Amino acid sequence: MRRARTLAALSALAAVLALSLSLVACGGSDEGDGGDASASPQAQAYTIGITQIVTHPALDASVEGFKQGLAEKGFTNVTYEVKNAEGDMATASSIAQAFASEDLDLILGVATPTSQAVAKAVTTTPIVFTAVTDPVGAGLVDDPEAPGANVTGVSDMLPVKPHLDLIKQIVPDVKTIGVLYNAGEANSVFSVEQEKKAAAAMGLKVVEATASNSSEVKAAADSLVGRVDAISVLTDNTVVSALESVVKVCQQNDIPLISGDTDSVKRGSAAAYAFDYKDLGVQAGYIAAEILSGTPIAEIPVQFAESLQLSVNPASAKAMGVTLPEDVLAKADNIFGE
Numbered sequence: 001m002r003r004a005r006t007l008a009a010l011s012a013l014a015a016v017l018a019l020s021l022s023l024v025a026c027g028g029s030d031e032g033d034g035g036d037a038s039a040s041p042q043a044q045a046y047t048i049g050i051t052q053i054v055t056h057p058a059l060d061a062s063v064e065g066f067k068q069g070l071a072e073k074g075f076t077n078v079t080y081e082v083k084n085a086e087g088d089m090a091t092a093s094s095i096a097q098a099f100a101s102e103d104l105d106l107i108l109g110v111a112t113p114t115s116q117a118v119a120k121a122v123t124t125t126p127i128v129f130t131a132v133t134d135p136v137g138a139g140l141v142d143d144p145e146a147p148g149a150n151v152t153g154v155s156d157m158l159p160v161k162p163h164l165d166l167i168k169q170i171v172p173d174v175k176t177i178g179v180l181y182n183a184g185e186a187n188s189v190f191s192v193e194q195e196k197k198a199a200a201a202m203g204l205k206v207v208e209a210t211a212s213n214s215s216e217v218k219a220a221a222d223s224l225v226g227r228v229d230a231i232s233v234l235t236d237n238t239v240v241s242a243l244e245s246v247v248k249v250c251q252q253n254d255i256p257l258i259s260g261d262t263d264s265v266k267r268g269s270a271a272a273y274a275f276d277y278k279d280l281g282v283q284a285g286y287i288a289a290e291i292l293s294g295t296p297i298a299e300i301p302v303q304f305a306e307s308l309q310l311s312v313n314p315a316s317a318k319a320m321g322v323t324l325p326e327d328v329l330a331k332a333d334n335i336f337g338e
Contacts, residue, residue, distance in 0.1 A: 069285020129153030133187030178228035254321030
């Protein structure tokens with residue numbers, strides 16, 4: 001009888017141990033019921049490559065915004081590998097090839113040339129672009145509403161009609177507008193074509209001046225002196241990288257300069273109806289967070305800049321021979337140079 005009781009006790013103990021082991025194996029503890037934070041996408045470690053075409057404040061702000069956007073979505077355990085082609089397409093291609101051979105979780109392409117280079121070299125790693133004006137024309141996506149392959153992002157397409165309206169408000173007698181851009185940049189060519197069409201519809205003449213690199217920008221600006229009533233610079237990377245030389249030409253020759261990005265007004269343009277490139281980068285960061293969380297790229301449409309702002313620089317405008325109208329100043333979201 002004593003032996004039977006002992007065997008029964010041992011059997012009961014074995015059953016309890018088996019049940020305990022089974023609960024541990026199945027994650028039956030409180031900690032195991034979804035409490036493992038390491039399983040969430042935000043808690044994992046990531047390596048992201050960033051390829052930027054050239055150094056200038058607007059694109060730098062876009063990169064800063066991208067990192068901020070990811071952090072806001074909880075992705076803080078990220079190592080960034082940042083590369084800058086400094087305007088050289090051969091370097092941009094080399095960066096893209098290097099990224100193709102690395103074990104990256106995602107790549108950010110900043111501006112059209114670098115985004116094109118990395119999209120050509122990398123066919124599997126997710127690519128998010130920012131500061132690309134015409135992603136279809138650049139060959140990055142076929143349909144902005146349903147991107148295929150491994151590429152989506154945020155366009156910096158600027159509505160040109162408000163830009164031209166602003167020029168007419170500041171220079172009421174304007175008849176001829178000088179347009180500075182790099183003819184080798186796909187986004188710039190697209191933007192200038194849009195600007196020319198809109199200008200023609202408004203009865204304005206456009207005179208073009210091109211620069212293939214930043215060292216040619218001043219000469220291009222000089223070539224417009226005596227031929228135009230105002231100069232327009234949209235979001236061309238080459239020209240914006242050397243904007244101070246354009247500002248100097250305009251101030252020396254009483255030519256109002258109207259830009260297509262907010263930061264250029266800080267640097268001396270008279271005004272801009274544009275968006276903040278940091279905000280554009282934040283949008284791209286949100287897209288990256290969706291991708292890292294498992295959303296297929298095909299389900300993430302290309303986005304466009306969400307908030308346009310009027311920025312003015314009265315002091316610089318005065319140095320260019322114009323006084324900004326009171327109604328323009330009253331509507332300004334940002335006033336610089338005071």
